[in-house]
Amino acid sequence: MNALLLAVALFLLAGLVVALIAAARGPTPADRMLMALLIGTTGTGILVLLAQAMPLGALVDVALVLALLAAIGGIAFAKRAWQQEGEKEGAHD
Template sequence: MTEFLVLAALALLAIVAAGLVRVHLGPSRADRIISAQLIGTGGVAIALLLAAASADTAIIDVALVLALLAAFAAVGFIKSASRDGAGDPEETEEEA
């Protein structure tokens, strides 16, 4: 079972790496940040597979932190994408 889980984690790593081609191609910054989000989701899945492969549940905590950090990275991008506080688009729309 351990072999299968490690192989699955490796396959997933390859799939995520292929997605990085979009980071290179772009064309927009938003394309690049969502490709980076793929590392977030894929990385969480890889961590879960390794947690089962090594029977070490502490790695699930790593997955949890990775999920949160990926979300914060995207929020950071959104905030930087607009200076006028439109990082919270719904709110500005309602005020307008």
């Protein structure tokens, strides 16, 4: 069972590498933010799988912190984008 969990974690890690490359090449800040959210959720999944495969309960705590940071980052980006959109609409009046 541990071999299966580690294989799935390795597969997710390969997807994480692709997301990192896409984040670096993303043409807009929104694309980069979506990739950052993908990195956060995939990283959380990898850490939970590793915590299950190896008896390391601390990895679950790290996974929860990573998920929380990804969510806060997404909210901060959305708030900033919303404010910038409001400034653009106000400039046209």
